[in-house]
Amino acid sequence: MVNLGLSRVDDALAAKHTGLQRYAACQSQAFMKGVLSFALGAASLFGIQKALKRKLPYPLKWNLLISVVGASVGSYAVTRWETQKCSDLWILLETGKAPDRSPQQVLKPVESEGSGKTKYGDVME
Numbered sequence: 001m002v003n004l005g006l007s008r009v010d011d012a013l014a015a016k017h018t019g020l021q022r023y024a025a026c027q028s029q030a031f032m033k034g035v036l037s038f039a040l041g042a043a044s045l046f047g048i049q050k051a052l053k054r055k056l057p058y059p060l061k062w063n064l065l066i067s068v069v070g071a072s073v074g075s076y077a078v079t080r081w082e083t084q085k086c087s088d089l090w091i092l093l094e095t096g097k098a099p100d101r102s103p104q105q106v107l108k109p110v111e112s113e114g115s116g117k118t119k120y121g122d123v124m125e
Contacts, residue, residue, distance in 0.1 A: 030083045031079065043067075
């Protein structure tokens with residue numbers, strides 16, 4: 001049996017997906033980075049607000065609320081970014097090809113003469 005977090009994965013499944021352990025380790029690191037960014041973000045935002053207390057005098061509960069909300073947003077962004085990298089790693093391990101994350105080119109609409117209809121032609125930059 002292979003341990004994947006708190007649960008166990010059957011050996012046959014682990015043998016079929018050889019990158020499972022690396023993916024699980026990547027996900028674990030992503031979540032830990034999210035927790036760490038929350039803690040550091042909340043502490044730093046709270047410290048900044050305490051330093052600016054003379055210029056922005058509002059109660060402690062608002063300082064805490066702003067710190068927690070700001071840190072939550074930052075933590076979500078960090079965790080989402082790191083989880084996307086783990087998903088790309090999983091795709092690479094399973095297929096052998098890196099996923100294409102380049103932005104798609106959008107076709108610029110071109111109006112036909114006289115018909116009033118729009119067709120797609122040139123690529124927008």
